[in-house]
Amino acid sequence: FSPPVSPLVSGLNPEQAAAVTLPAEHALILAGAGSGKTRVLTTRIAWLLQTGQVGPGGVMAVTFTNKAAREMTTRLSAMLPVNVRGMWIGTFHGLCNRLLRAHHQAAALPATFQILDTQDQLSAIKRLCKQHNVDDERFPPKELQWFIAGAKEEGLRARDVPARDEETRRKVELYALYDEQCQREGVVDFGELMLRSYELLRDNDALREHYQRRFRHVLIDEFQDTNKLQYAWLKLFAPPPLEGLGTGTGAVFAVGDDDQSIYAFRGARVGNMADFVREYRVRHQIKLEQNYRSVSNILDAANHLIGHNQRRLGKNLRTDAGAGEPVRVNEAVSDFAEAQWLVEEIKALVREEVPRSEIAVLYRSNAQSRVVETALFNAGLPYRVYGGLRFFERAEIKHALAYLRLIENPRDDTSFLRVVNFPPRGIGARSIEQLQDVARAAGCSLHDAVSAVTGRAGVAIGGFVAKMDVMRERSEGASLKDIIELVLEHSGLIEHYRQEREGQERVENLEELVNAAESFVMQEGFGRDAAALTQSPASQGLDPNAPPLAVPIADPAPDADTGETLSPLAAFLSHAALESGDNQAHAGQDAVQLMTVHAAKGLEFDCVFITGLEEGLFPHENAMSDRDGLEEERRLMYVAITRARKRLYLSHSQTRLLHGQTRYNLKSRFFDELPEHCLKWLTPPQAQGWGGMGSAGWGGHRAMGARSEPQPAWSPGWKAASAPAPEPDRGTAIKAGMAVFHNKFGEGKVLAVEGAGDDARAQVSFNRHGTKWLALSVAKLTPIE
Ligand code: ATP
Numbered sequence: 001f002s003p004p005v006s007p008l009v010s011g012l013n014p015e016q017a018a019a020v021t022l023p024a025e026h027a028l029i030l031a032g033a034g035s036g037k038t039r040v041l042t043t044r045i046a047w048l049l050q051t052g053q054v055g056p057g058g059v060m061a062v063t064f065t066n067k068a069a070r071e072m073t074t075r076l077s078a079m080l081p082v083n084v085r086g087m088w089i090g091t092f093h094g095l096c097n098r099l100l101r102a103h104h105q106a107a108a109l110p111a112t113f114q115i116l117d118t119q120d121q122l123s124a125i126k127r128l129c130k131q132h133n134v135d136d137e138r139f140p141p142k143e144l145q146w147f148i149a150g151a152k153e154e155g156l157r158a159r160d161v162p163a164r165d166e167e168t169r170r171k172v173e174l175y176a177l178y179d180e181q182c183q184r185e186g187v188v189d190f191g192e193l194m195l196r197s198y199e200l201l202r203d204n205d206a207l208r209e210h211y212q213r214r215f216r217h218v219l220i221d222e223f224q225d226t227n228k229l230q231y232a233w234l235k236l237f238a239p240p241p242l243e244g245l246g247t248g249t250g251a252v253f254a255v256g257d258d259d260q261s262i263y264a265f266r267g268a269r270v271g272n273m274a275d276f277v278r279e280y281r282v283r284h285q286i287k288l289e290q291n292y293r294s295v296s297n298i299l300d301a302a303n304h305l306i307g308h309n310q311r312r313l314g315k316n317l318r319t320d321a322g323a324g325e326p327v328r329v330n331e332a333v334s335d336f337a338e339a340q341w342l343v344e345e346i347k348a349l350v351r352e353e354v355p356r357s358e359i360a361v362l363y364r365s366n367a368q369s370r371v372v373e374t375a376l377f378n379a380g381l382p383y384r385v386y387g388g389l390r391f392f393e394r395a396e397i398k399h400a401l402a403y404l405r406l407i408e409n410p411r412d413d414t415s416f417l418r419v420v421n422f423p424p425r426g427i428g429a430r431s432i433e434q435l436q437d438v439a440r441a442a443g444c445s446l447h448d449a450v451s452a453v454t455g456r457a458g459v460a461i462g463g464f465v466a467k468m469d470v471m472r473e474r475s476e477g478a479s480l481k482d483i484i485e486l487v488l489e490h491s492g493l494i495e496h497y498r499q500e501r502e503g504q505e506r507v508e509n510l511e512e513l514v515n516a517a518e519s520f521v522m523q524e525g526f527g528r529d530a531a532a533l534t535q536s537p538a539s540q541g542l543d544p545n546a547p548p549l550a551v552p553i554a555d556p557a558p559d560a561d562t563g564e565t566l567s568p569l570a571a572f573l574s575h576a577a578l579e580s581g582d583n584q585a586h587a588g589q590d591a592v593q594l595m596t597v598h599a600a601k602g603l604e605f606d607c608v609f610i611t612g613l614e615e616g617l618f619p620h621e622n623a624m625s626d627r628d629g630l631e632e633e634r635r636l637m638y639v640a641i642t643r644a645r646k647r648l649y650l651s652h653s654q655t656r657l658l659h660g661q662t663r664y665n666l667k668s669r670f671f672d673e674l675p676e677h678c679l680k681w682l683t684p685p686q687a688q689g690w691g692g693m694g695s696a697g698w699g700g701h702r703a704m705g706a707r708s709e710p711q712p713a714w715s716p717g718w719k720a721a722s723a724p725a726p727e728p729d730r731g732t733a734i735k736a737g738m739a740v741f742h743n744k745f746g747e748g749k750v751l752a753v754e755g756a757g758d759d760a761r762a763q764v765s766f767n768r769h770g771t772k773w774l775a776l777s778v779a780k781l782t783p784i785e
Pocket residue numbers: 011012013016031032033034035036037038039040257260291292293601602603604642
């Protein structure tokens with residue numbers, strides 16, 4: 001006699017099946033990427049429900065991202081008919097929110113409590129400091145924010161923080177005052193969500209016992225990335241044997257992969273895995289070694305790469321899938337060229353009937369997404385950005401755009417309200433109300449009502465209006481780039497975010513806005529010959545390979561009523577509005593997936609592009625100085641590679657316009673850590689060096705970026721678009737020292753030639769038009785005898 005095998009388990013390998021059907025005891029599943037950890041966890045829930053060991057209300061499952069939680073519920077409802085909506089499946093923050101909403105009275109919160117994001121939190125702290133006359137030189141608000149968030153992550157209230165010196169005492173005092181203010185206003189920050197729900201269960205015996213009785217099974221995915229408080233929080237729901245707070249009958253089922261621990265910078269403790277095994281006396285530890293996700297070329301690349309890390313628990317992964325396509329490597333001249341290449345490859349994949357949602361573009365930091373977004377948008381390819389707002393929807397960008405809109409139209413009340421006190425300039429809610437009253441009574445805009453507001457309120461708001469007037473005046477006749485830079489500086493936006501603890505990324509995004517404007521101007525052809533540039537094409541962000549836009553995004557044609565031409569600023573603002581509006585319409589569509597590597601954790605796609613593989617970017621410059629940082633970057637790269645099922649593309653660019661600067665980048669060291677037999681270089685070797693270039697930056701690139709092992713013979717890519725045949729003639733016909741003639745600029749002398757084929761360009765000193773870089777594939781240069 002053998003018991004009937006549940007169809008849920010029949011498709012699993014023996015280790016997976018064993019994990020799914022473990023008795024209701026604590027267990028750790030430690031296994032590499034794509035080995036089915038999440039599938040095992042989900043199947044275990046289904047199996048527990050199906051075998052009647054527990055009802056839907058008795059299960060709690062914690063995932064890392066909202067997307068992962070959604071996927072888990074979808075998979076679960078496909079496995080068996082169960083109302084997943086009522087089940088406790090979600091992220092830590094999501095479940096904390098749920099708990100606090102359910103017991104808001106016990107947690108001493110109003111039913112309608114609001115959640116502060118990190119930005120709101122900082123403004124709250126600033127307001128507090130002002131009110132208490134805190135010297136912000138001695139106690140910068142962002143430092144206080146860091147102090148408070150750090151304490152909360154450690155599970156410490158103000159009274160619990162050891163105050164050894166005067167300074168800490170003051171910070172602790174402010175921490176207490178901040179908590180009081182939040183309490184008064186009915187708001188909680190992210191750290192508070194976690195800490196408040198932790199305390200709720202810790203201090204409320206009846207409630208804790210209720211949940212401990214209720215959740216017979218607590219399952220947690222991505223366990224390697226839990227921090228101290230999260231682990232402590234879990235322990236309250238299912239306490240380990242012999243630990244004060246309950247006898248603990250709920251079984252904890254933790255799955256994780258130490259090689260995918262990528263949140264150490266936020267306090268994640270891989271050590272929680274070892275603590276868990278010890279504290280819970282875990283008897284069931286299961287390893288899964290079969291990878292079901294990726295073809296072996298991709299898996300080999302991942303295994304080889306992570307083998308360079310020293311601190312590992314050590315696991316093996318194998319696959320029965322065939323070798324599959326090789327991993328394709330592309331080198332681009334510029335980030336624009338990279339994005340263009342990406343678009344061509346994606347189009348080809350779509351032609352091969354790969355669903356767009358099975359194509360993911362991954363990058364190390366959010367600021368990289370803009371160039372990709374623009375290229376996809378221009379190509380008419382629907383896309384969706386995860387783990388971050390779309391570029392033009394980001395708060396800091398919207399603030400900047402609000403200033404720009406006010407320059408165009410002072411009567412734009414929405415923009416007025418958005419920035420009248422942002423960055424904070426001491427204009428209180430009362431003053432704004434007063435202004436709104438006056439405007440309402442007079443039936444005019446806020447801007448026009450300002451002169452009617454008296455007293456201190458009038459002075460403060462008048463100051464803001466005067467500031468706007470200065471910006472408007474100075475923008476007259478200025479280029480779009482200059483206007484934006486002026487606004488970023490003069491409004492105080494850049495300075496404001498520089499002061500913020502987590503403001504670096506916002507500063508970078510604002511600098512990206514300048515880049516966005518520049519390339520917009522270039523594409524729209526506002527007063528410029530697209531083939532002729534005053535500096536090198538890359539530093540101007542122009543891709544010499546890019547085909548001209550078929551349809552302009554915003555129409556710079558003369559206005560029908562006035563005959564006036566739309567200013568670059570007005571055109572850019574409508575571009576920003578249209579682009580974000582248009583994309584909303586694509587929300588439900590089959591769309592290319594864009595996200596950071598962090599946001600891609602746990603997900604999988606048929607085709608994955610990892611872009612920007614350059615030293616300083618990936619591995620990130622902040623993490624390159626020590627071994628721990630570098631190992632974390634390598635784990636991140638391991639996560640990125642292992643997202644791909646069938647096709648993986650890696651790309652790097654020689655130059656990148658990032659944070660308002662052109663960077664000349666070496667290709668990532670990770671390329672040297674991948675096995676050559678898995679790779680296929682799409683770029684002809686001759687384009688990888690930069691022959692004939694004198695500048696030190698380029699020379700350095702060549703010396704350090706050149707691969708030491710022999711280059712594989714370049715073979716044409718499997719699609720023409722990805723590997724244009726080299727055209728040596730065009731680049732070499734024009735040589736340094738030659739006298740040339742250009743239709744528009746007349747006669748000149750060639751100073752230098754760089755690149756090859758379609759990338760070839762020449763620096764020409766024209767007799768009447770100064771020195772320019774010209775893309776030889778676009779500009780017609782005729783040698784003069
Ligand atoms: P990661 O570490 O990236 O989170 P994971 O270990 O959680 O990966 P899953 O996402 O659960 O892996 O599984 C990877 C892929 O392999 C999924 O598409 C899953 O459906 C598939 N898979 C897992 N186990 C099997 C199996 N026994 N037979 C067929 N496919 C499987």
